[in-house]
Amino acid sequence: xxxxxxxxxxxxxxxxxxxxxxxxxxxxxxxxxxxxxxxxxxxxxxxxxxxxxxxxxxxxxxxxxxxxxxxxxxxxxxxxxxxxxxxxxxxxxxxxxxxxxxxxxxxxxxxxxxxxxxxxxxx
Numbered sequence: 001x002x003x004x005x006x007x008x009x010x011x012x013x014x015x016x017x018x019x020x021x022x023x024x025x026x027x028x029x030x031x032x033x034x035x036x037x038x039x040x041x042x043x044x045x046x047x048x049x050x051x052x053x054x055x056x057x058x059x060x061x062x063x064x065x066x067x068x069x070x071x072x073x074x075x076x077x078x079x080x081x082x083x084x085x086x087x088x089x090x091x092x093x094x095x096x097x098x099x100x101x102x103x104x105x106x107x108x109x110x111x112x113x114x115x116x117x118x119x120x121x122x123x
Contacts (some may be wrong), residue, residue, distance in 0.1 A: 006089075006092055010096065011023075013096065013099060013100060016103060017103050017107060018110060031118040034118075035118075035120070038051060040080075
């Protein structure tokens with residue numbers, strides 16, 4: 001199983017936790033990725049003002065090509081992890097193990113979320 005890609009090993013967790021409909025909902029996946037990426041940069045010292053400036057900058061530019069943007073995310077994540085002395089692969093494996101223990105809690109949180117809202121419920 002370790003030889004299988006990380007992306008493919010996330011798939012069973014997605015299916016068990018959310019089912020096909022939510023797992024493949026592009027808008028939901030966009031919102032959750034943005035939320036997690038904001039939480040990461042916040043934990044590394046990025047300010048709310050800096051984040052708002054970058055939102056304005058990005059959304060005033062032409063839309064990029066998805067595959068190239070994924071590559072950019074991966075390269076800049078690796079660079080951020082290097083600067084922060086983090087092992088991105090170890091962190092990913094640790095998080096995948098952790099969320100497998102939280103399936104019921106994550107399902108409950110998802111069920112309580114307002115439909116069609118980018119915001120999760122308040123904890």
